[in-house]
Amino acid sequence: MIKVSNISHFYGAEQVLFDLSFEIKSGEFLFLSGESGSGKSTLLSILSTLLKPSNGELLIDGESVEKIKNIDYFRQSKIGFVFQFHYLINYLNIYENIALAALEDKKQNIDKILGELGILELAARYPNEISGGQRQRVALARALVNEPKIIFADEPTGSLDSKNSQIVYGLLAEAVKNGTTVVVASHDMQIENYATHTIRLKDGQIL
């Protein structure tokens, strides 16, 4: 599904990832763990095509990301992303936030997903009118709307209480059961209970 070959990354002169190579198989729930500054968020950004690596090659579904002609469509159709701070657009309501991410033929999924996540009644509200836990569920709905092959989540429960964290992990585990590959970068060791594999990072290297 995802093949990482000799990936390194620099921010200016500072190297944050060192020659990483590994594979993620389809349907895995991968937990990227590590301390702050270990490079897990940078690696997740590279895996999800949001950041170009300084060196190395990334293959997704056998395609080299570097050579993909329409990276925007690739990202929209194959990848879902959940950020720590949900990052909803504040001037769009919940329905519009999800519709913004949805492909034309997937817009019919919006109500269904909102219903499954228990937030259908929030559809007309704006992000600042709902709670943090509800916002993260909206972010998850946005990541799921195009039925992506892979979901990347960066500290998805970082701003949530324990109860809401369990809900989010449960929803990600449900996606894995449906055949989606999930990669989560987090400090929270509870994820190990859901993950099928774990990669531990320290100072930009795999332990």
Add this chain to the structure above:
Amino acid sequence: MISLKALSKNPFKSLLIFSSITIAVMAIFLISSVSQGVIGMYSKMIKTDGDIIITQKGISDTFFSNVDIALIQKIDALQDVASSYAMIVGASPIGHIPIAGIYGTTQNHMSHYKLIKGKYPKAGEVILGANLAKQFATIGVNIGNKRFRISGVFSSDIGFEEGGVVMNIEDAGELFNRSTSFILVTSASPNATEYIVKKIAELSDEVEVKTTQNFVKEYNQFKIIENSSLVISTLAFAMGLMGIASVMSMIVNSRKEEFGIMRALGKSRLFIIKNLFFETLIMSISAYLFALILSLGILAMLPHIEMLQGYVNGTLSLSTALYVFASTIFMALFGSLIPAWIASKTDPILLINQGCA
């Protein structure tokens, strides 16, 4: 749709851009219109009452021109000349008014000034333009060292005249120490104009003879006003452009996180640029219309402001309106596309992180 939502959900930022565009557009409108108005008033004054103008040779301004009034008799004797008159134009303090236009003219031109009160002036008398007359409740006014009796009040479509004084050419000649500033000639037929120009030029080496059309086109003062207006309008335009570009740049910087999220969701660079462009375009067009209405309002008020005595008039031509519209669209394009293009080229996660910073 997204553009409209973004605008309505960020009212302060929207207002900031809207105001900067409105002020820039109004500055261009008013500067261009007022200079066009000044030129329009003076050229109308010259063009409506004659086909040919005779001024002193080598003098760039009619205010300094001195032509021998005796020439008028020789001109009247030429074939195809329908009429001619002489005029002295000058400016002087009048009573408590620091400066006003003074027009000394021959009797055959007096009827050009439409009397609304009293009668045309004889020696030692003046008629006042309706705007200037509002400032005087007296029966006489001091002009230079002499006191003139006010014999009447006239109205005119030309703001300069409305705020000025008309007197006999002999009185004006004494006041400004000249024979006449210029002579205006009307030809019996339009086909004869060029012939008359040639004949008058043969009468004296000390004068310059032109059709009024050519005179207006070549008049140095108009060129100076037009060029000054062009320079000031260009500066106003450049300042407006820089203002909009810097505001847009601030807006783009403050919205990096949003653009990063959109890119992360798979939205293309074009999608972001298009939305930002439409946001600016919506504001630019609405600011343009608002500025147009405000400018028209101000221009309509100008002739009625007593302090200005009708001297400042604005003429807003269709070509100016279209030029300013095109400039506004250019401002929108320049101001929004460059920062949007720079932002759209950045990796999405860097945009998000920069937005958070």
